[in-house]
Amino acid sequence: MSKERIKIAPEFFDIMPPEYQDLVTRATYGNESRGWKDIGTSKELIEEHSLCAGCPESMAFRYILASLPNPEDTVMVGSTGCTSLVFPHVAVHNIHSLFGNQNAVASGLKRALTVRFPGRIKDVVVLAGDGATVDIGLDMTLQAWFRQEKFTTICFDNELYANTGGQESGLMQKGFVAKMAPVGKTFEKVRLPEIARESGCHYVVNCTVSKPSLVEKVIKNAVYVAREIGPTYLQLYTPCILEIGKNSMEGLQEMRDSEKPTERFAYKEYISEPAKQLLAEIAAKEKERKAAAKQLTSQEA
Amino acid sequence: MTNQYRVLPGPEHFLPPAAASMGIRLPNPGEAHIHGVIVPEEQALEEAARQFLMAKVPTIFPGPLVLWAWNEKAAKKATAIRHLYETIKECVTPQQQAMLIPMPDYRPKYPKINPEVEINPNHPNLTIWHNKIDCCMFVGVHCHQANLSLKIIRGGTSCYTIAMCAQAGHEDAMLSFRDASAEKIMRLAEWVRKLKGTVKVSQVVSKSGASN
Numbered sequence: 001m002s003k004e005r006i007k008i009a010p011e012f013f014d015i016m017p018p019e020y021q022d023l024v025t026r027a028t029y030g031n032e033s034r035g036w037k038d039i040g041t042s043k044e045l046i047e048e049h050s051l052c053a054g055c056p057e058s059m060a061f062r063y064i065l066a067s068l069p070n071p072e073d074t075v076m077v078g079s080t081g082c083t084s085l086v087f088p089h090v091a092v093h094n095i096h097s098l099f100g101n102q103n104a105v106a107s108g109l110k111r112a113l114t115v116r117f118p119g120r121i122k123d124v125v126v127l128a129g130d131g132a133t134v135d136i137g138l139d140m141t142l143q144a145w146f147r148q149e150k151f152t153t154i155c156f157d158n159e160l161y162a163n164t165g166g167q168e169s170g171l172m173q174k175g176f177v178a179k180m181a182p183v184g185k186t187f188e189k190v191r192l193p194e195i196a197r198e199s200g201c202h203y204v205v206n207c208t209v210s211k212p213s214l215v216e217k218v219i220k221n222a223v224y225v226a227r228e229i230g231p232t233y234l235q236l237y238t239p240c241i242l243e244i245g246k247n248s249m250e251g252l253q254e255m256r257d258s259e260k261p262t263e264r265f266a267y268k269e270y271i272s273e274p275a276k277q278l279l280a281e282i283a284a285k286e287k288e289r290k291a292a293a294k295q296l297t298s299q300e301a
Numbered sequence: 302m303t304n305q306y307r308v309l310p311g312p313e314h315f316l317p318p319a320a321a322s323m324g325i326r327l328p329n330p331g332e333a334h335i336h337g338v339i340v341p342e343e344q345a346l347e348e349a350a351r352q353f354l355m356a357k358v359p360t361i362f363p364g365p366l367v368l369w370a371w372n373e374k375a376a377k378k379a380t381a382i383r384h385l386y387e388t389i390k391e392c393v394t395p396q397q398q399a400m401l402i403p404m405p406d407y408r409p410k411y412p413k414i415n416p417e418v419e420i421n422p423n424h425p426n427l428t429i430w431h432n433k434i435d436c437c438m439f440v441g442v443h444c445h446q447a448n449l450s451l452k453i454i455r456g457g458t459s460c461y462t463i464a465m466c467a468q469a470g471h472e473d474a475m476l477s478f479r480d481a482s483a484e485k486i487m488r489l490a491e492w493v494r495k496l497k498g499t500v501k502v503s504q505v506v507s508k509s510g511a512s513n
Contacts, residue, residue: 009367009368011380012379015403017418050411
């Protein structure tokens with residue numbers, strides 16, 4: 001569907017800056033099987049980013065934008081934090097909300113889109129840091145889940161307030177000393193995935209972004225479940241290498257170390273019964289689609 | 302009270318007042334304004350054509366509402382705008398350089414925009430200074446972004462601004478049409494053709510770098 005709507009007027013194609021020409025000719029809008037493997041062969045929906053060199057959040061952004069199943073009909077809602085520095089470079093509709101209000105804004109947006117475009121799938125995805133999700137915006141986060149709002153909440157968990165110099169956040173691990181939290185965290189990391197499950201989220205995952213195929217899978221699942229059933233929540237570890245004293249090359253290893261079975265970002269998943277059923281149906285359809293495509297290819301050959 | 306304020310080429314000063322706050326009002330259908338004075342539309346079409354032909358670097362800035370073919374009306378306007386640009390190019394002397402520079406979207410661009418190939422509403426002066434644009438027309442730009450840009454341009458450059466607005470017009474442009482349509486843009490092109498050879502190119506160069 002999508003590329004029919006995202007096109008440059010032919011009279012102006014020659015004067016458009018090349019990144020826009022690339023977007024309409026080489027991006028993966030409308031490609032049902034789009035995913036992280038398109039990175040490097042297609043135009044990405046993120047142009048440049050203003051994050052630090054080697055920042056795992058930039059990896060997460062690229063994987064997420066490559067994995068959204070319906071980017072041309074998706075609106076992302078962001079909040080204050082490192083993530084908000086990236087949104088101006090993203091070719092997906094997005095709203096920057098007041099700090100912490102992201103889930104309230106997304107609730108209204110999703111409802112309005114449902115009324116305004118009854119025949120069209122419109123996905124809403126909240127993407128905010130741990131300060132916005134768990135501290136300042138916890139009320140809005142939880143109330144949206146209680147109300148069973150049909151959108152996905154993604155928390156980029158870097159375990160502190162990174163772009164303001166390293167203050168303590170609710171998702172910081174106990175005992176951690178940050179530049180602007182010299183005493184060290186005195187209480188445990190808030191267990192938001194468990195809270196999300198108890199608050200009515202139908203699909204909850206806690207993981208790192210070290211494996212792009214895994215990020216793709218959980219993003220797609222979260223969006224599909226939110227579309228049909230109810231709220232979903234992903235907590236992705238995107239460590240701030242500057243604030244934990246690592247250099248640019250060490251972000252990936254930090255994530256690998258933190259996802260070991262006994263660590264705080266060991267893969268954790270909760271799926272409600274209706275969501276399990278939905279995902280099974282989607283998997284079956286996908287299998288059928290791939291088989292049909294394979295058959296078609298072999299016939300053509 | 303007589304309104305003395307006129308919307309004239311700048312640089313006015315760092316923060317020019319919104320023309321509306323100085324008593325400039327928008328035209329009614331069938332009218333336009335020149336420097337804040339309401340005039341019949343035909344007179345404004347003639348004046349806009351004259352300004353294009355007088356300028357050393359007459360430029361059209363098409364915005365997202367016409368750059369993207371999102372409906373039939375937009376597609377028709379795109380054709381008309383390209384025709385206007387080609388007409389201006391054809392009608393100016395070899396010393397003049399007509400330009401067509403897009404404003405593809407409104408995002409602040411980091412680390413910087415390329416002023417040779419695009420204009421951004423948050424710092425339109427960069428594109429105007431870089432290309433020494435002395436007359437420009439906004440078309441297909443959402444009103445709030447056009448207002449912002451027109452004020453910045455009036456504040457910091459000597460560029461003559463024309464707004465081909467699809468709504469009620471812009472007080473902050475030096476010349477503004479309202480209810481823009483493909484037909485109106487074609488009429489402007491006709492006026493450019495009609496005045497070809499009758500207008501002398503401006504020689505004045507202002508302190509801001511753009512001539513006027």
